[in-house]
Amino acid sequence: MSGSRRTLVIVGAGPRGTGVIERIAANAPELYDGSGLDIHLVDPHPPGAGRIWRAAQSPLLWMNSHAEDVTMFTDETVVMEGPVRPGPTLHEWAEIDGGTFADRQLQGAYLRWVHERAVADLPPGVTVHHHPRRALRVSGPREGRQQVWIEGRPRPLLADLVVLALGHLDAELDQGQRELAAYAREHDLVHLPPDFTADSDLSALAPGEPVLVRGFGLAFVDLMVLLTEGRGGRYDGDTYLPSGQEPVLYVGSRRGVPYHSKIGYEWSGERPPLPRFFGPAEVDAILARAAGSPRSGEAASGGGFDFRRDVWPLIEKELGFAHYHRLFGVHPERTSIAWTDFEEKYAACEATEREILVASAVPDPADRLDLAALDHPLAGVTYASQEEFQDGLRSYIEGDLSRRHDPANSPDLAVFLGLLSVYGQLIRLGDVGPWWHGFFSYLASGPPGPRLRQLLALSRAGVVRFVGADMAVAAEDGVFRASSATVPGVTVEARALVEARLPEPTVGRTVDPLLRDLHADGAVESPEGLLRVDRTDGRLLDRSGQPHPRRFALGPYTDVRTPGAFTRPRTGGPAFRQNDATARALLAFLRDLACRASA
Numbered sequence: 219m220s221g222s223r224r225t226l227v228i229v230g231a232g233p234r235g236t237g238v239i240e241r242i243a244a245n246a247p248e249l250y251d252g253s254g255l256d257i258h259l260v261d262p263h264p265p266g267a268g269r270i271w272r273a274a275q276s277p278l279l280w281m282n283s284h285a286e287d288v289t290m291f292t293d294e295t296v297v298m299e300g301p302v303r304p305g306p307t308l309h310e311w312a313e314i315d316g317g318t319f320a321d322r323q324l325q326g327a328y329l330r331w332v333h334e335r336a337v338a339d340l341p342p343g344v345t346v347h348h349h350p351r352r353a354l355r356v357s358g359p360r361e362g363r364q365q366v367w368i369e370g371r372p373r374p375l376l377a378d379l380v381v382l383a384l385g386h387l388d389a390e391l392d393q394g395q396r397e398l399a400a401y402a403r404e405h406d407l408v409h410l411p412p413d414f415t416a417d418s419d420l421s422a423l424a425p426g427e428p429v430l431v432r433g434f435g436l437a438f439v440d441l442m443v444l445l446t447e448g449r450g451g452r453y454d455g456d457t458y459l460p461s462g463q464e465p466v467l468y469v470g471s472r473r474g475v476p477y478h479s480k481i482g483y484e485w486s487g488e489r490p491p492l493p494r495f496f497g498p499a500e501v502d503a504i505l506a507r508a509a510g511s512p513r514s515g516e517a518a519s520g521g522g523f524d525f526r527r528d529v530w531p532l533i534e535k536e537l538g539f540a541h542y543h544r545l546f547g548v549h550p551e552r553t554s555i556a557w558t559d560f561e562e563k564y565a566a567c568e569a570t571e572r573e574i575l576v577a578s579a580v581p582d583p584a585d586r587l588d589l590a591a592l593d594h595p596l597a598g599v600t601y602a603s604q605e606e607f608q609d610g611l612r613s614y615i616e617g618d619l620s621r622r623h624d625p626a627n628s629p630d631l632a633v634f635l636g637l638l639s640v641y642g643q644l645i646r647l648g649d650v651g652p653w654w655h656g657f658f659s660y661l662a663s664g665p666p667g668p669r670l671r672q673l674l675a676l677s678r679a680g681v682v683r684f685v686g687a688d689m690a691v692a693a694e695d696g697v698f699r700a701s702s703a704t705v706p707g708v709t710v711e712a713r714a715l716v717e718a719r720l721p722e723p724t725v726g727r728t729v730d731p732l733l734r735d736l737h738a739d740g741a742v743e744s745p746e747g748l749l750r751v752d753r754t755d756g757r758l759l760d761r762s763g764q765p766h767p768r769r770f771a772l773g774p775y776t777d778v779r780t781p782g783a784f785t786r787p788r789t790g791g792p793a794f795r796q797n798d799a800t801a802r803a804l805l806a807f808l809r810d811l812a813c814r815a816s817a
Contacts, residue, residue, distance in 0.1 A: 232268020286316030470689030
């Protein structure tokens, strides 16, 4: 190949951008001779770590995964065309115990090392340039070079191809949040909208003052840490010793309970043979039916199918299979029939018949998988007083900690593996709506057990108070008021409200100028507001459904989002599969371009 150097611009230098570079390095020997290629990384944050995992954040903030469960490298379980390039997990690289919940600064250092290794593995003649600035706009014809406009530069970068590998983005407030913000300004209150907690200014939350917190997931855990230990408090065993600088946090959410604890034991024995009832064949059938039917399901799912009607029954059956495969295999004494008989009947059953089968074959209700009850743990439950509810929810959390750290309940870990398998299949269906992602996070991506033990200590110390399920917030009489049907007739007043969750990754409300400009230029969004991309390689789709030949996108703001940019070893790594497909498409395009130039 000869001619001028080719140029690839990757907007976003965090773990997703790093993953694309790693796959370019792995696939280049087959698809590209490595001569004359400039890769420009555009990101105001450091390469590798990006915004979320940067060094400049509190060392008190942890990952919510064990160090042995974090890798940026492929293995033989990743279904992809490119070669496997193994590498160390976080705990192997850092030489720490695999069961450690590492702080985010250490993870950031690991990601920087992975980035440096990926760059070093690129063929000679491929050069990487980092521009520590924001990308503002992408322009250019479909069949010609693209122009990437960067903050503070009078001239654009010229690119043969552009990859958007943006992570979590800030967003404009929706109507409800705008009204709350205006009310707070009018009455001199504090309102913190959805945000990445490490970036929030918490100084306005005064010591001793009540603060309403809406959201009980990982953003709440970060908030809890920064407002307690971050203000000088400390733990003495299971007792919290306050500094006196803490506010009082009144926390509630739709479910009214925290995310389930990370499982605290390792898998042993045979894994459930997944996928079984929700695999490629079932996804193919859903897509085929969707392609041949009116797109009436778009409001629910975005692809001519309805998630609850067409997809969820298969997921429910798949997760149940994983659960009972483990229960019957490891604890046959807790079942009443042979596994072979149960498996045959289970495969032939629909939902109602399955309930009857399970009730007859699994005597103890505690051994049965009830996904509806898991999703609504406080449904129909009421308490006579706030104090009674505080005791009740502490008992619930203690029970969750006990169960999630007891290998006698290892069917829970089998369900976790089932959730990972399901997520890998769902990517092919595109945008399935927000409920699934929240349910997945609630069951599979909860906080470390030690964080929930800290929550219990803070509750006993009176620093955290529980509000209940379906928490309602009213802005009235110059204050914020919170209530919940879990404790009827009780309201909590406060002059501060924190929305403890990330902004929704919608294209229409993002404050990122590049995405807003792409949307105005014809890039299409799903019904849930996600950027539509080709599911095979990540090319941006226009309003006619045609993929852009030179623009690609990966990440949580697309309709093929994955659980994360890195993953647990030996679980198929959906993000790695996407990175590989995108990298191969990039290299094939550049190869063909160079060949045409040579000819």
